[in-house]
Amino acid sequence: MRIAIVGATGQLGSELLSLWGDRAVGLSRDQLDLTRPEGLEEVLESSRAELVVNAAAYNHVDRAEAESLAALEVNSQGPRQLARACARRGVKLVHVSSDFVFGTDTSRQVPYLETDPTGPLGAYGVSKLGGELFVRSGCPGHLVVRTCGLYGHAARQRDGGGNFVETMLRLADSGRPIRVVDDQRCTPTSTTVLAAAIDRLVQADCVGLYHATCTGSATWYEFARAIFGLSGREVDVEPITAAEFGAAAQRPGYSVLDCSRLTSDTGYQPPDWNTALAAYLLTRDECPNTDQPGD
């Protein structure tokens, strides 16, 4: 099956491209810009794709509060056009969404099922929820996969070296004091695990909404401690509250996703988040690094 990956330069897009090799064609933003739907049909036609994966997104959670239209354009309107184009072509669309579609249930302490009511807290979450709804209603052959706390090697080759693991390692090496939020709990997930889950869902010809993360859960503080421990760094890290951190966007206090539907429909059992993190850190040196230390 020939697969087109939209957002192929991102963390997940790059991972899928290397997993699927010759079967996949990667589309960068230059080749397919979700905010410019006019060229969409032509690009899909020339890719000869039988399956399209949308790994592209506007992922600036805090900035989205001031730029909600930009977030909606990429995360809601773009997937809407993509879903319509895929439906017209009779092509299946895999679309990736986020745990940030949850959050308004502030007393939540058990993992969310796909059937649980959503309730995003911020503009980013609203834009991701919009994308899900447009894909689910616009393309009969859809697969919407929600994930959480994503990190992948490609982040190191992009401006800012942007994922939580790389940010923590950079901060540790800078010797600056580190304060990390300890009252938001989710499941850190590597792109390796998410790509394997998507591959299994595609192979099993699954349709509908699925949760796909590693297993277990951690606060950002616990995740940071594990990053420092597994990478052999001795770092003083102070737990703080989200209120003390003062980010522009409100985030869910608890957004662990229940992935039992993924396992029962595909047989894929994701590893726990500590194991996936250790694998990421072990393979990190094999990947080129264009980070500017101290950025």
Ligand SMILES: NC(=O)c1ccc[n+]([C@@H]2O[C@H](COP(=O)([O-])OP(=O)(O)OC[C@H]3O[C@@H](n4cnc5c(N)ncnc54)[C@H](OP(=O)(O)O)[C@@H]3O)[C@@H](O)[C@H]2O)c1
């Ligand atoms: N990162 C997380 O912690 C996290 C958590 C939960 C869910 N997710 C979801 O997981 C999916 C993959 O995330 P990721 O971390 O791999 O993303 P990422 O590394 O930030 O990559 C995003 C990709 O989208 C592309 N893009 C941005 N605007 C675009 C546009 N207008 N048209 C076409 N492409 C555009 C980017 O291109 P450029 O390289 O040109 O900017 C980049 O290739 C996304 O749906 C995201 O919302 C992520």
